[in-house]
Amino acid sequence: MILKKCTISFYSITLMMVILFCSCESNFKEVQKINFSEFSPSGEADDLNLKYTDSGFIKSILISPKMLDYASVTYPFTEFPKGIQVTLFESNGKKTFVTSNYAVSYKATSVIDLQGNVVISNEFGQKLETEQLFFDQKNNWFYTENKFKFTDPKGVSYGEGIDFSKDFKVVNSQKISGEIEQSQ
Secondary structure, three states, X not given: OHHHHHHXXXXXXXXXXXXXXXXXXXXXXXXHHHOOOOOOOOEEEEEEEEEEEEOOEEEEEEXXXXXXXXXXXXXXXXXXXXXXXXXXXXXXXXXEEEEEOEEXXXXXXXXXXXXXXXXXXXXXXXXXXXXXXXXEOOOOEEEEEEEEEEEEOOEXXXXXXXXXXXOOOOEEEOOOEEEEOOOO
16 A cells, blocks of 8 residues: 555656646746847848939849848848849949849948859950859949959959959959950
């Protein structure tokens, strides 16, 4: 009889311990979530077609399937998780085209980080291809330290590290190789 009482007490205590631990597990997960910083976009847009104008002239057109705006975080940024297509217009009507699989625009620095199959080209047959490219909007300047392929009507060159103006008039490259036709 004493053995049965001990067995019943043992099972009762075990059941109470299991219930106690299960209730603590749920509470522990809630405590873990307190230290986890999660933020969500303050704005969201699908099938975006944005035209930027200045003094009545179109300066750029940005097309993207998805835009997420994080304007209310400490360091605000805008994310384009499904890529972008941008057309930049010069004052003389010349165009520069930019595409990438992903992009982030940082508001404080005015720098855009383009990633994944980045291609920048113009109407004159100049084209640069790389995996990551930064665009400094204040200075209209592109740059990367990654490998790149630059195609020009005069030839093709490869390298690692390049910076250039958005109209390709000024190009500074490092570690470059390839064949380019020299003009006489």
